[in-house]
Structure formats: C-alpha cells, structure tokens
Amino acid sequence: MRILFLCHSFNSLSQRLFVELGERGHEISVEFDINDAVAVEAVELFSPDIIVAPFLKRAIPQSIWESRICLVVHPGPAGDGGPSALDWAILNGQTEWGVTVLQAESGLDAGPVWAHRRFVMRDAPKSSLYRHEVTEAATQAVLEAIDRITQGAKPVSMQSLGAVPIWRDGMKQHSRAIDWARDDTETVLRKIASADGMPGVRDEMFGHEVYLFNAHSAKDLPESEPGAAIARSGGAIARATRDGAVWIGHVRKAGPKTIKLPATQVFAAEARNLPEMPGLDEIRYEEADAVGFLDFRFYNGAMGTETCQQLLAAWHEAVARPTRLIVLSGGPDHWSNGLNLNMIEAADSPADESWANINAMDDLAEAIIRTTGKIVVSAVGGNAGAGGVFLARAADAVWLRQGVILNPHYKDMGNLYGSEFWTYLLPRHAGADNAMRIAAARLPMGAREALSLGLADRIVEAGWAEFDETVRDMAISLANCPDIQSRLDEKARRRAADEAVKPLADYRAEELGRLRRNFYGFDPSYHVARHNFVYKVAKSRTPITIARHRATAQMMQARRKAAS
The missing domain is CATH 3.10.25.10 (Formyl transferase, C-terminal domain)
Structure with missing residues (x-):
C-alpha cells in the first residue's frame, strides 16, 4: 500500500516504522506536520491508501481523516487520552502501560481501535521507555492494524474493549x-x-x-x-x-x-568547590573467559572530545589485557551518535571544538582499526547514527540487535562530509557500489538491510533486555573457538596489506581536508544545521529524502519545464 506518515518529526519510532513497513513492500512517504495546508497538499500529491501518525502533537485536519483511514499511534492503553500519556504513567508509578492504534475522528484519542498492546513498565526514564517498550509495542500494533485493514476488517469501539475513557491534560x-x-x-x-x-x-x-x-x-x-x-x-x-x-x-x-x-x-x-566522589561510571570494563567487555553509556550517545579521549585511554588499557577478544558495548538506547553537537554549539569557537571532537573520534577509530592482536566486536544494542555507525564498523565484526535503527550518513547535518575512516571502512566491508549507496541515501536502515549491505555481520535475535547476556555467550564462544589464532593471523595480514595499498593516514587526511571546509569554509550550512538541531528549531519543510511525494512532484515539474 501507499502509506503517508504525518508526524511532528522523524523520531525513533517513526524511523522504526518506516523501516519495518518498507521491508514489507509498502511504499512510504513522510510529511512533517507544519500546518493544515501542507498536510492536505501532501495527501493530494501522494494519494495514500492510508495515513499513519506515529508522533503527532495536534489533530489531523478533518478533510483528511474523512477521506481515508488515518491511524494515530497513542502511547497509552485503550481509553487513555491526552498529550502526556507516558509522562503521567511514570509519575503515577504505573506498573503496566500500553500503546493503542486508533482511527482518527473528531475527538482526540477517542476513535475506534485497530490494534493495541500492553507492556510491563520498567524503572527507567521516559526517553528509554519510549525507545524500547513503546516502540516495540507500537510497531507490533501498527503492523497488526495494517494487516487487518488489508483483510477488510473493521476497528472496534473502546466500549467493546471494556476501556474506560480517561483524559489527562498535558503535564505542567x-x-x-x-x-x-x-x-x-x-x-x-x-x-x-x-x-x-x-x-x-x-x-x-x-x-x-x-x-x-x-x-x-x-x-x-x-x-x-x-x-x-x-x-x-x-x-x-x-x-x-x-x-x-x-x-x-x-x-x-x-x-x-x-x-x-x-x-x-x-x-x-x-x-x-565540590568534592570529587565516585559516582556515574560511563565507561566500565570487565573480563570473562578470555573476553574483555568495554562498556560505554553516554547520554544520548553523544561523544565529545573529552569523552572520546577517556574511551581511548580505556581502550588502550583493555588492549593490554591478556584477552583474545574485546567487545565494544555502547548504551542500550544509543550505541553512539558521534560528535557531541551540544558541546560544540556551547564552545567559544564551534569550529575549533568541531575540529577537536572529530580528531578525538578519529584517534579512537584508528586505535580500534590498528588493533591486530585481538578480535574486536561491536555489539550494537541501541540505535546509532553518523560517526557512531562508522566507529562501530571499525571493529572486525558488528553484531546488531534485531530492531536497531542505523543512520549511516552525515549529509543532513549541513552536508557534513564526515570522518572516522568511513571512506576506508565502507568500501572495505560493503564494497564500492554499496558504499556509494549508503553514503548518498540519507535514510534510516534496519538490521536486515545493514546485514545485506555489509554494515553488519550478524543479527542478534534477542530483545533489548536479553541482548547483553546473549552477546556475552556469543563472544565467549568465539574467543574460545579452535581457529581463533588463525583468525588473528589473517586479520594482521589483511591490515598490513591494506596499509601497503593506502595508509590510514591518507584516508584520515583526505576526510579531514573535506571536513575543514565544513568547519572553517565560506559555506555555513553545517553551523546553521547544527544550531537548528541543538535549539530544536522546527523544520519549515520535510526533507526530500523522506518526502518522496515531493521529490516526484519536483521531478515532474522539471520535466514539464524542460519540455516547454
């Protein structure tokens, strides 16, 4: 089917649904909910079979929901209504919560139900619950709703589900x-x-x-x-x-x-003036059966200059240990999202801090690539973006949790060129054609696509709660396999051969040469895009990469102009 996403922003849930529905053969296009006229125009251009609103902050225009089925994803159980559903659930100490897929009608969060799921509440921040429990439940419910629509089924009323309508205003x-x-x-x-x-x-x-x-x-x-x-x-x-x-x-x-x-x-x-005390350990290391587990959990996956330097120091310590394999385990919500854009924006010179940050990221990536005495595995249990994806790919193997979303591109940040040796790592693991495809796409990617393109080597069929333990067993098994030494010998041989063809220093110099123009050149696109991202400036239009209906319209307009 042709499915139009109408959403406030292309957030983690929207991206997961974009990937899941696309893998099932549906044609997906996205429109940001800027105003009613823009939404109506998007419907006219794309002529969707149905509309899905994964993350919307206001009502869908009546002219739209009267003309076709509109599915609204509400992060609350059937009967719950209001814009701060998850906030209230956490604050009130709910032990169980849910997601409901409703058909849009005149009353907010009050239409008939196409599908719903419930889940046990975890003691965790709202953002983490949203990325895991809510996203998993919403994905299952939306897929069920679309299956029911294709089968000619009808939604059911709240009353038939025994739901008691409760409206909670936005939390103040x-x-x-x-x-x-x-x-x-x-x-x-x-x-x-x-x-x-x-x-x-x-x-x-x-x-x-x-x-x-x-x-x-x-x-x-x-x-x-x-x-x-x-x-x-x-x-x-x-x-x-x-x-x-x-x-x-x-x-x-x-x-x-x-x-x-x-x-x-x-x-x-x-x-x-405050005493320094042991507290939050963002970087932790432990060993088990010839495996070193280097765990890093940075807030929102952002890795600033100092953070990268601390992780590099921990890496050198881990490499010095008598292990045969090292697992790089990022956070369960975000493995890594690369540069810390907030820290860069707050710096006296954002250009200088950008330069320092990317060099610190490169130091870390290079150290991982040059480690030939151990097998290195990136265990990616949380989403990753931009330089974080290529930092993970610096390892010998990337194990992705089923359901992880990758954004292996930089260009949406003001045509940022990027580094972390991506010009070496992508062709090396994905091949030249796939490398070009990945760099140009600017689209979110699921685990299956990442595996097919060479961005990942294995999909771990485990939920986020079981992922760490599953990876632990897999890593110990690999470290103790009979041919581990031959694997290490082959790794060293391949690294030496690659270095002889083109040194890592050359890749780094070329990438940083392009990045220097992003940071210090006459085109301010990167600085504008970063500023807008950090300050959450609302987009004035939907990027053409996801608004496929607008890309088609532009192409047709260009053809008509050329013909005339």
Whole structure:
C-alpha cells in the first residue's frame, strides 16, 4: 500500500516504522506536520491508501481523516487520552502501560481501535521507555492494524474493549515540581524520569532557574540539607534528598538561548568547590573467559572530545589485557551518535571544538582499526547514527540487535562530509557500489538491510533486555573457538596489506581536508544545521529524502519545464 506518515518529526519510532513497513513492500512517504495546508497538499500529491501518525502533537485536519483511514499511534492503553500519556504513567508509578492504534475522528484519542498492546513498565526514564517498550509495542500494533485493514476488517469501539475513557491534560511543571524537603529519592528520580528528554524538570541550582535531566541514584554520599549540592563526579553534580542523594547528569538553564549540557559544565565555578566522589561510571570494563567487555553509556550517545579521549585511554588499557577478544558495548538506547553537537554549539569557537571532537573520534577509530592482536566486536544494542555507525564498523565484526535503527550518513547535518575512516571502512566491508549507496541515501536502515549491505555481520535475535547476556555467550564462544589464532593471523595480514595499498593516514587526511571546509569554509550550512538541531528549531519543510511525494512532484515539474 501507499502509506503517508504525518508526524511532528522523524523520531525513533517513526524511523522504526518506516523501516519495518518498507521491508514489507509498502511504499512510504513522510510529511512533517507544519500546518493544515501542507498536510492536505501532501495527501493530494501522494494519494495514500492510508495515513499513519506515529508522533503527532495536534489533530489531523478533518478533510483528511474523512477521506481515508488515518491511524494515530497513542502511547497509552485503550481509553487513555491526552498529550502526556507516558509522562503521567511514570509519575503515577504505573506498573503496566500500553500503546493503542486508533482511527482518527473528531475527538482526540477517542476513535475506534485497530490494534493495541500492553507492556510491563520498567524503572527507567521516559526517553528509554519510549525507545524500547513503546516502540516495540507500537510497531507490533501498527503492523497488526495494517494487516487487518488489508483483510477488510473493521476497528472496534473502546466500549467493546471494556476501556474506560480517561483524559489527562498535558503535564505542567507544577505537577512534577520537586519538594526537596519532603520528596524521597525514589520520588525525585521518578519526577525527573517523567520529563527526561523533554522538557526536563524545572528547579533551581546555585540561584539559577534550571531544567534537570539524566538523574541517577547516588550511594555512600554525606548527608546534607535536602536540595543542596554535595559532590561532583565527571559531568554530574550530586544533590541531597531527605533520605539520600541523586546525581544530576545534565541541566539546562532557563531561557530562550540555552543548551542542555553536563551539570559541571553549566556550573563550572560552583562545581570546582565540590568534592570529587565516585559516582556515574560511563565507561566500565570487565573480563570473562578470555573476553574483555568495554562498556560505554553516554547520554544520548553523544561523544565529545573529552569523552572520546577517556574511551581511548580505556581502550588502550583493555588492549593490554591478556584477552583474545574485546567487545565494544555502547548504551542500550544509543550505541553512539558521534560528535557531541551540544558541546560544540556551547564552545567559544564551534569550529575549533568541531575540529577537536572529530580528531578525538578519529584517534579512537584508528586505535580500534590498528588493533591486530585481538578480535574486536561491536555489539550494537541501541540505535546509532553518523560517526557512531562508522566507529562501530571499525571493529572486525558488528553484531546488531534485531530492531536497531542505523543512520549511516552525515549529509543532513549541513552536508557534513564526515570522518572516522568511513571512506576506508565502507568500501572495505560493503564494497564500492554499496558504499556509494549508503553514503548518498540519507535514510534510516534496519538490521536486515545493514546485514545485506555489509554494515553488519550478524543479527542478534534477542530483545533489548536479553541482548547483553546473549552477546556475552556469543563472544565467549568465539574467543574460545579452535581457529581463533588463525583468525588473528589473517586479520594482521589483511591490515598490513591494506596499509601497503593506502595508509590510514591518507584516508584520515583526505576526510579531514573535506571536513575543514565544513568547519572553517565560506559555506555555513553545517553551523546553521547544527544550531537548528541543538535549539530544536522546527523544520519549515520535510526533507526530500523522506518526502518522496515531493521529490516526484519536483521531478515532474522539471520535466514539464524542460519540455516547454
């Protein structure tokens, strides 16, 4: 079928559905919900069989939902209604939640139901629940709904499901405001978790109004007045609660031109007066049966200059250990998304910080590529984008969790050229033709496509909760296979042969030469795109790469013009 996505942005759920439906042979096009006229025009241009709204912040125009089936994905169980469904579920301590696929009608979140799923709530931030439980449930429900439509079925009423309609207004800051004197640690964490990603919890630190993000329980810290800042660890600041303490990893000062950054960077002067204590370990290493597991979990998968340098130091330590295999395990939500664009935007010179950050990424990628004494596996259990994809591909093998979405391209960031040795790694693993296809596509990619193109070597058929344990067993088995030494010998031979044909230093110099023009050249596209991304500037149009109906319209218009 021809399916039009109408969405506020092309977020993780929208991308997962784009991939899953495309793999099933459906023709998908996307239109950002900018205004009613644009949405109506998109329907006229594409003439879809159905419309799917995976992530929408306002009602679909009546003229659209009256003319064809419109499926609205609501992140709540049947009967739930309102724009902050998941926020309320976390704040209220729900033990079970769900996703409902509704048919759009005049009442918001009140139409008949095509499909629904329920899931057990996990103790996790909103953004993590959305990327895992909500996305998995929504994907299953949308696929079921479309199957039912193709079979000529009809939706069922809320009443027939026994659902009691409940409407919850959008959550306001006063509903999750922290009372440091009264709230225990669990309550503080739940309030921040309900707002993680966006919009954060409004609070006060060091006399400034701020929004709090990325909170974790803190252990073994000194008691103090609730709300007081008592310690620092990496980028986080610990604040006392009435029965313990919490680490606040990221904050954003209130105001129109402020950025979410590590707490110790926003309050650098104040943090220097706090004692450094053991706290959030973003990088961890452990060993089992000749395998080293290097685990890194960076907020939103962003890897700034210092972060890359810390991971490189940990890599050198891991390589020095008496193991035969190293597993690079990124976070379950994001394996890596490459450069830390927020840190770059906040720098005195974004161009200089971009240059420092990409060189630090290249140092790390090069160290991985040059490691010939061990088999290296990238175990990608979370989504990855841009340089994060090619950092993973620097390993000998990439094992992808089923359901992971990759965005192996840079160009949407103002035609950024990219580095991390992608001009070596893509042809090396995918072949020249596939390398060109991947670099030019600018589209999200699922695990099956990544495997077919050489961006991955194996799909791990495990849910996100079982992924780490499954990878552990696979890695130990590989490290102890009888031919491990012959594999290592072949790896060293191949690396030497590649180096003789063209040194890694040449690939790096060529890539950085192109990037220097992005960072310091006359074309400001990268800096504009990065600024808009960091400050979440709404798009004025849908990119042609996903708005295929507009690409077709432009092509037809060009042909008519040429003919005339």
